[in-house]
Amino acid sequence: MVLMEEEVFPWLRSLKQFIDTLPEFICIVSRDGKWIEANDFALKTCGIDQQAYKGKTLHELPSYFSNWTTDQLIKSDQQAWETGKCVKIEQAIKQSDGTYIYLELNKQPIFTTEKEPLFLFVTGRDITQHKEKEEELSVALELLESVLEGTTDAILILDTNEQMIKVNHSFERMFGWEEGSLIHDEEMDTSIIIPEEFIAESKSIINLLREGSTVPSFETQRLRKNRTRIDVSISFSAIRNLQDDVIGFCLIYRDISERKKVERALRESEAKYRVIAEHSKDLISVSDTKGGLLYCSPSHQAVFGLADYKEINAVLFSRIHRDDFEFLRACFSKANIKKKPFTFEYRLLHHKGNWVVMETNAVPVMNEWDEIESFVTISRDITATKETEEIIRKSEKLTVLGELAAGVAHEIRNPLTSLIGFAQLLKEGNAPMNERYTDIMLNELKRINEIVGELMLVAKPQAVHFEYSSITDMLESVVRLLNTQAIIKNIQIHLSLEEETPLLYCVENQLKQLFINLLKNALEAMDHGGNIVLSLTKKKGNIIVTVKDEGVGIPNDRLDKLGEPFYTTKEKGTGLGLMVCCKIVKEHNGHIHFESIEGKGTTVTVTLPIYPFVRVK
Numbered sequence: 001m002v003l004m005e006e007e008v009f010p011w012l013r014s015l016k017q018f019i020d021t022l023p024e025f026i027c028i029v030s031r032d033g034k035w036i037e038a039n040d041f042a043l044k045t046c047g048i049d050q051q052a053y054k055g056k057t058l059h060e061l062p063s064y065f066s067n068w069t070t071d072q073l074i075k076s077d078q079q080a081w082e083t084g085k086c087v088k089i090e091q092a093i094k095q096s097d098g099t100y101i102y103l104e105l106n107k108q109p110i111f112t113t114e115k116e117p118l119f120l121f122v123t124g125r126d127i128t129q130h131k132e133k134e135e136e137l138s139v140a141l142e143l144l145e146s147v148l149e150g151t152t153d154a155i156l157i158l159d160t161n162e163q164m165i166k167v168n169h170s171f172e173r174m175f176g177w178e179e180g181s182l183i184h185d186e187e188m189d190t191s192i193i194i195p196e197e198f199i200a201e202s203k204s205i206i207n208l209l210r211e212g213s214t215v216p217s218f219e220t221q222r223l224r225k226n227r228t229r230i231d232v233s234i235s236f237s238a239i240r241n242l243q244d245d246v247i248g249f250c251l252i253y254r255d256i257s258e259r260k261k262v263e264r265a266l267r268e269s270e271a272k273y274r275v276i277a278e279h280s281k282d283l284i285s286v287s288d289t290k291g292g293l294l295y296c297s298p299s300h301q302a303v304f305g306l307a308d309y310k311e312i313n314a315v316l317f318s319r320i321h322r323d324d325f326e327f328l329r330a331c332f333s334k335a336n337i338k339k340k341p342f343t344f345e346y347r348l349l350h351h352k353g354n355w356v357v358m359e360t361n362a363v364p365v366m367n368e369w370d371e372i373e374s375f376v377t378i379s380r381d382i383t384a385t386k387e388t389e390e391i392i393r394k395s396e397k398l399t400v401l402g403e404l405a406a407g408v409a410h411e412i413r414n415p416l417t418s419l420i421g422f423a424q425l426l427k428e429g430n431a432p433m434n435e436r437y438t439d440i441m442l443n444e445l446k447r448i449n450e451i452v453g454e455l456m457l458v459a460k461p462q463a464v465h466f467e468y469s470s471i472t473d474m475l476e477s478v479v480r481l482l483n484t485q486a487i488i489k490n491i492q493i494h495l496s497l498e499e500e501t502p503l504l505y506c507v508e509n510q511l512k513q514l515f516i517n518l519l520k521n522a523l524e525a526m527d528h529g530g531n532i533v534l535s536l537t538k539k540k541g542n543i544i545v546t547v548k549d550e551g552v553g554i555p556n557d558r559l560d561k562l563g564e565p566f567y568t569t570k571e572k573g574t575g576l577g578l579m580v581c582c583k584i585v586k587e588h589n590g591h592i593h594f595e596s597i598e599g600k601g602t603t604v605t606v607t608l609p610i611y612p613f614v615r616v617k
Contacts, residue, residue, distance in 0.1 A: 031120070033074060064096065084111070089105050090102060090127065107122050153254050160249075234252065234254075278298055283303065285309070289374070291316075296309040472536065475534060490530075491532060492531050498536055517580065559594050
């Protein structure tokens with residue numbers, strides 16, 4: 001067979017140089033599987049020695065072929081001889097560097113005129129890049145399929161005739177149609193999911209895509225299979241081939257029914273609240289975190305003489321009393337940190353020229369990141385209420401003064417008796433005793449002056465002004481004022497003070513009235529003498545004052561009602577005294593607590609913050 005090249009194919013030598021230049025696989029194999037001729041591309045691709053391949057079979061040739069690859073190649077050779085027709089196969093050949101070259105081989109059997117087998121002419125081309133592209137395309141298609149089936153959005157693909165050619169499972173779930181009934185029924189088109197009034201709109205969008213225009217997503221409505229409507233957001237896009245021709249359209253639907261439902265409910269809620277805000281006498285406003293107004297109700301016009309929030313913004317800070325300005329700023333600064341609703345009072349200049357007291361409830365509005373977005377404030381003019389409270393406070397003060405008058409008169413009478421007696425002795429002219437009598441008289445006069453001074457201090461009206469005052473001095477003054485009444489009733493007042501008590505930020509006259517009322521209540525509850533303990537302690541930035549008596553006590557079912565106007569446990573009481581006490585404690589951002597056991601006594605605990613405060617609800 002080696003001589004076949006010389007005897008039968010003398011023309012092969014002249015073609016060898018030509019086929020070596022071709023970048024394709026060319027090989028000639030005899031009927032018994034021996035290689036007769038091959039070009040350089042085939043030899044290099046298969047890893048066969050160019051000098052020792054002729055006359056050898058694949059099993060005899062050292063090559064890159066594995067046994068399995070060799071068997072496959074021989075098997076396809078036999079198929080070509082048996083069928084007498086060209087056989088096409090694809091074969092992967094592993095190279096020395098571990099990579100693969102993919103060949104598409106055509107095996108054409110050649111016969112003599114007498115139908116005798118002559119040789120097998122094998123040609124092929126390198127399809128490695130094509131196979132890589134196919135694999136990339138396969139991966140891309142798998143990825144696309146996973147995206148189509150994994151997304152919660154409904155996807156519809158149309159051809160250029162607007163016929164449906166693909167929908168995903170989300171589309172089936174959203175609209176209730178199965179893909180088979182949509183794709184295979186020629187009478188089905190997109191109109192089955194489009195409300196009649198939106199069909200023209202949808203067609204115009206498709207036409208814009210045909211013309212190369214882009215269409216942003218927009219919100220509309222579509223129909224389910226059961227003909228109910230759903231709110232959707234639709235994204236349209238054109239599908240183009242490599243020549244940039246439009247070959248289809250992709251429509252992506254997102255169900256926004258819940259969001260639209262919330263938006264509608266929100267609009268209805270806003271409309272309701274706007275009606276309330278527009279007709280409320282309270283001043284309702286929305287402000288940013290820096291205090292600038294974003295909205296204000298029409299009721300602002302009654303106070304500012306202006307209606308538009310921009311006009312009010314221009315004068316707002318100039319209308320706030322300068323003594324309250326820093327307090328307000330501190331309120332909002334602390335609210336930005338605590339993120340809780342809070343209440344505060346301040347004075348505001350009315351457009352008529354008078355000052356009004358405003359009580360404001362402020363509520364922070366939080367965004368999705370738990371940050372304060374704005375404040376909603378509801379303000380009310382409480383000037384009249386404040387004036388009424390002051391009248392009640394003065395009335396209560398007069399009642400206290402009246403009850404103290406008898407005790408004070410008794411206390412003054414004792415030193416006056418001493419003064420009269422010693423004055424008579426001085427008149428008799430006992431010179432050695434004059435100095436001693438004079439000292440006693442001066443001490444008694446000093447005592448009278450202190451008692452009258454305490455009485456006048458309680459009676460004297462004072463402006464409500466917070467400042468730092470000594471709580472120790474206040475308690476000593478109150479005890480000194482009420483001690484006479486206590487002695488008359490055979491009651492001992494024990495004052496227990498903690499050392500180095502800091503100054504308290506308060507209205508001194510109001511706190512004195514508070515403690516006078518509490519001590520007076522304790523005295524009135526003890527008809528048979530006993531002890532009252534008035535103690536002062538400091539704890540965690542607060543001053544705690546406790547008044548503990550040994551009186552008749554208060555039933556448990558009445559404790560919760562203490563402090564209500566006109567509710568009293570006394571036979572001739574009005575209930576205003578404790579109401580005033582509770583109001584004073586509240587204005588100082590403090591707490592008052594009552595504990596009582598019938599027959600054993602009552603304990604009242606007042607807790608007051610030492611430092612300036614913001615009242616939080």
